[in-house]
Amino acid sequence: MIRIGPAGNSSLFYEEGNKSSIEIPKFLHGKGLNAYEYQCGRGVRVREDFCKQLKEESEKYDIRLSLHAPYFINLASEDKEKLTKSIGHMEKSLVAAQAMGAKVIVVHPGAVKKGEPRGQSLARAKDFLYEALDKTKEFENISIGLETMGKVNQLGSLDEVLELCEVSKRLVPVIDFGHLHARDKGLLTSKEEFRKVLELIGSKLGAEKLRSLHAHFSPIEYTQGGEKKHRTFDEKEYGPRFEDLAPLIMEYNMSPVIISESADKQTEDAMLMMDIYTKVKGEMK
Ligand SMILES: [Zn+2]
Numbered sequence: 001m002i003r004i005g006p007a008g009n010s011s012l013f014y015e016e017g018n019k020s021s022i023e024i025p026k027f028l029h030g031k032g033l034n035a036y037e038y039q040c041g042r043g044v045r046v047r048e049d050f051c052k053q054l055k056e057e058s059e060k061y062d063i064r065l066s067l068h069a070p071y072f073i074n075l076a077s078e079d080k081e082k083l084t085k086s087i088g089h090m091e092k093s094l095v096a097a098q099a100m101g102a103k104v105i106v107v108h109p110g111a112v113k114k115g116e117p118r119g120q121s122l123a124r125a126k127d128f129l130y131e132a133l134d135k136t137k138e139f140e141n142i143s144i145g146l147e148t149m150g151k152v153n154q155l156g157s158l159d160e161v162l163e164l165c166e167v168s169k170r171l172v173p174v175i176d177f178g179h180l181h182a183r184d185k186g187l188l189t190s191k192e193e194f195r196k197v198l199e200l201i202g203s204k205l206g207a208e209k210l211r212s213l214h215a216h217f218s219p220i221e222y223t224q225g226g227e228k229k230h231r232t233f234d235e236k237e238y239g240p241r242f243e244d245l246a247p248l249i250m251e252y253n254m255s256p257v258i259i260s261e262s263a264d265k266q267t268e269d270a271m272l273m274m275d276i277y278t279k280v281k282g283e284m285k
Contacts, residue, residue, distance in 0.1 A: 002249060003064045003257040004274045005035030006266030007216070013267065022053050029061035033270050037066045037259045038100065044070065044092040051099030058101060064257055065102040066145070066214065069093040074110030075125035075132075075164075076155050087132050094139040104143040104214050104257075106174050109155040109164065121155055122163065129167045143172045145214050150179035150227025157183060158197060162204040173201060175215045178230065178261065181240045182222035188240035194248055202252075213256040217242060217273065218263075232265040233272050242273045246280040 005028055009021060018027055024036055036058070040046070058065050070089045077083050093105045112121045133144075146164050149156030158180060165171040180197065181188040188194060202210040219231040219238035231238040249256060262269035 001255050002274075002277055003035035003255075004270050004277070005033045005037070005063065005257075005259060006270045007037040007068065007259050007261045008039040008266065010264050010266045010268070012265075022050070022057060025054070025057040025061040025063040028063055028267070031267060031271055032274055033267070034062055035064045035066070035257050035259060035270075037068055037106065038096075038102065039068050040093060040096065041068055041071045043072075044089065044096050046096050046100075048099055051096055055099065055101040065097075065100055066104045066106060066257065066259070067093055067097045067100070067102040068106045069108075071108060073107055075107075075128045076110040076113065076121040077128075078113070078124065083128055083131075086128070087135055090132055090144070091136055094136055094142055097142050098139060102142065104145045104172065104174075106145045106147055106214070108149060109146055109161065112153055112155050114153075118155070118160070122160055125155060125164060126167055129164060129171065133168050133170055140170055143214075144170055145172050145174035147174040147216070148176050148179050148183070150176065150182040150220065150222070152183060152226045154226075158200065162201065165205055165209075172209060172212075172214060173205065175201070175213060176217075176261075177215060177240050177245065178218045178220035179216070179227060182220045182227040185222060185224075185226075186239065188244070191244045191248060194240075194245045198248055198252055198254075210252065211254050211256075213254060214259075215256055216259050216261050217245070218261040218266075218269065230261055230263045232262040233269050234265070242276050243280075246273075246277045247284065249277065250281060250284050 073086045146161050148161050161173045221228045260266045260270040
């Protein structure tokens with residue numbers, strides 16, 4: 001089984017007369033979708049009763065929830081005060097995730113310090129994770145997802161994310177395929193390139209973490225430094241293409257959650273991915 005849905009609410013949601021995110025599960029169900037990533041990138045500001053209602057609606061319409069944690073988190077900071085704040089953001093995200101029944105929070109690993117070998121920033125991020133996991137033990141039923149990032153100066157290459165995930169079972173990779181494509185300047189142009197990514201995840205983290213993978217997918221524009229702008233499937237000049245990944249999801253017997261982050265077309269592009277997957281599944285049976 002696959003789960004596909006949007007990151008946040010695109011224009012379509014409001015154009016169709018919806019107002020509050022409480023209405024999103026019903027809206028997505030009507031579009032044939034079954035996942036949703038709630039956005040807290042600019043801070044966790046949700047009331048408990050809102051979370052409770054969202055949980056009820058999501059259960060009613062069978063929508064799998066995840067929560068994107070604040071962008072200010074930096075696991076590799078050298079500043080003690082900032083690290084304390086990062087733990088605070090993670091805790092708040094976990095509290096909200098638990099209240100809404102989200103299975104995973106998505107975290108950006110942070111920045112590589114200028115002029116420093118990447119390995120040193122990575123080592124600080126690992127130290128931070130040991131501490132953060134210890135302080136958030138009560139939420140061990142919610143996975144902490146570490147996202148692969150699109151800019152070269154950000155911590156979060158595929159290798160770095162997989163290495164960080166080895167710290168604990170509670171850590172899972174969030175593979176943003178658009179970001180991987182941008183970071184390596186157009187890497188993901190064929191099924192075989194996607195296969196290499198899946199093989200690496202499986203060999204480093206095991207079959208179960210590959211099977212239940214949480215991923216982001218959107219076409220992307222990039223420059224020398226990596227990610228420039230998220231695009232849409234309409235804009236055919238931008239990769240990667242979901243057609244290259246869909247057959248592998250079947251071949252590897254995966255049950256992933258795939259979140260569309262296409263620029264204001266998250267819902268439409270999630271629907272396109274669901275169509276592509278359904279077609280491939282029909283052909284491979
Ligand atoms: Zn993200």
